[in-house]
Amino acid sequence: MIAPNTARPSDSSAPFFTVEAELPGRLGRAGTIRTPHGDIHTPAFIPVGTQATVKAVLPEAMRELGAQAILANAYHLYLQPGPDIVAEAGGLGAFMNWPGPTFTDSGGFQVLSLGAGFRKVLAMDTERVQADDIIAEGKERLAAVDDDGVTFRSHLDGSTHRFTPEVSIGIQHRLGADIIFAFDELTTLVNTRGYQEQSVRRTHAWALRCLAEHRRLADAAAADKPRQALFGVVQGAQYEDLRRQAARGLAELDFDGFGIGGALEKQNLATIVGWVCSELPADKPRHMLGISEPDDLFAAVAAGADTFDCVSPSRVARNAAVYSATGRYNITNARYRRDFNPIDAECGCYTCAHYTRAYLHHLFKAKELLSATLCTIHNERFIVRLVDQIRAAIRAGEFDELRAHVLGRYYARSSAQRDERAEKCE
């Protein structure tokens, strides 16, 4: 069951990122990111393995379904098992038996969202008035931001911890992922304009500190420790001037690439990514944090984003929601009880090659763990393949044709499915 490792160490003299094809008249492109654990052909969807495992799926199955890299989370791995244990294991990839490229998120999102009480706000509830102290009803805000860092309480046991830019980079160096992110402040759409301005200044100051700590640790590291690439994260919410200012500020610094994070509404995604990418240098890769909806992926690629991550394909799979060329549906629906077709007749994934809807329906009804495994394999394959198709279409000059064809079919079926699209990738 062990697939051959197709990743290979890159030629160390080759550039970290090269653009190999472009969307005429737009910022979108196809290229290659080179890491010590192998190349990533972009645009690429990066499946999430938050706690050093893609939930319910073995790493060989992730490789087989086409995953080029895995993104884990510094916040979760800091709390459990702790970064020293991952370091002692030889780093994130060795710890989890994933020989390919790895990313870690900085923890900036998680320290401010998990348990912090404003998840409702992150779900883009813009009907509410703007305010800086909104927390979800019945929740205690568990995080406090100051100019030096964030004090937060663990979502596991309520214990108090503190992340600063230096702490986050220190953790990410011990985790040892190929691509790591600067520690940023997450704001929400209900924060005031004044707070967003202050936050962008703070995130910029933290970016400088992250770079300095990154250089210091890299200089002090053993000569054989693989080089880690550090991405700065562009915040600025829905404000064009703040987003452009944040991007310009980071563009001048010595980052290897950039993340695009923070609060934005779905309908503004392409616009905001476009503002940011038009300010960023063309020769560095751009990672869009937390999207996987097909229309969002096309929009973000066209606007200049190169890589993406999201927990949704795996999370919805565990709740029996599966993707198909004609939209998403729930396999526990009674109509699939004796349906002996695969999830998606057009899909060649392991699950669709070997299992019927009736069997998957049965596994969910019987509360069997294999339901999560099989549906996650399918959903991750679906999104990875979609982004692979987008990459091929850019190279072939057929991006718009692919977009019209794929989205026309995916969203045609029902308004019920359009409602599902409102779900935000957390």
Add this chain to the structure above:
Amino acid sequence: MIAPNTARPSDSSAPFFTVEAELPGRLGRAGTIRTPHGDIHTPAFIPVGTQATVKAVLPEAMRELGAQAILANAYHLYLQPGPDIVAEAGGLGAFMNWPGPTFTDSGGFQVLSLGAGFRKVLAMDTERVQADDIIAEGKERLAAVDDDGVTFRSHLDGSTHRFTPEVSIGIQHRLGADIIFAFDELTTLVNTRGYQEQSVRRTHAWALRCLAEHRRLADAAAADKPRQALFGVVQGAQYEDLRRQAARGLAELDFDGFGIGGALEKQNLATIVGWVCSELPADKPRHMLGISEPDDLFAAVAAGADTFDCVSPSRVARNAAVYSATGRYNITNARYRRDFNPIDAECGCYTCAHYTRAYLHHLFKAKELLSATLCTIHNERFIVRLVDQIRAAIRAGEFDELRAHVLGRYYARSSAQRDERAEKCE
């Protein structure tokens, strides 16, 4: 990740079972069972996939770890998804993507144990006085036995159902496993001698009805439906005369093999299996239901049993208990937090080849589903390999040497582990 299917249809002219080596002076032997979905080299441990899935493990991984066959349960599959759906899928193996041989248990054990209220009694609580109406405190007995069959309530929703010999065989024909079992009455060690006598007579009468229904359905089946083998089940609790009488009675009938079931205490296992096997014809295989402890496996093989099934390797794995050559231990123990050795340095399973105790410890602490997958793969491999070694030792004339070596190491470590052995495989 898809391993090649090494099973192959047997030559239909070859006998169902052949004995190829024997333990001198004892009833133990090595041989081959031939089924329409491939051969089973005996002695063999048959992993359990109760609901048409080995919990948390893909079938290719079961094949890779050496499983020769999978045993599912007629009771569970009758309730969910229903035997007609499995039949429509092409039978149990096709439904669950397992191309090799399959077994189904008759449901006799489950209708009388699941929800029936006497699980405590099944756990061999022989301190209590004998009585026929004992039920666990606070439980309502959910099953009623009469001479025609058993009326029981579903452990899922409390709905009322009835199994008779004909119903069980009908279900098992629709499930389509290669080896199926006659419907028997499960008794417990606290039933009176009088009840055990009555029960053995009843199970014999049911055996005749199972055979008749099996022949009727086989004659009526499509010509291309693979032939199913029917095993009679020997009951009789701890009574030598009843066990011998039951075995002799079934031996005269046209069964393809035999199951050894029912209530027995661990210290009497070898004795009881010996009584039964000395009455059964040597040219038919004998399946011992529900054992997987190393000492029990050696004892049962020496006494003449050929195949075994048990949920324990998988069930204890999900609770973080893992087997090693020097005994069973719990991977969540703090001492394994930063232990970068495999579960068992002598094991070559997928899990031991690729993962450390520290990683598995982390997966359990982080409540990750992959913990169940990886530890089940290891535990199933451990027991499958042990029985493979027993088979090789019989052929090589080294059974007693292997037994002394394996059990001496496995049980030497601590009395705490000996306590764990008391756990009964349900």
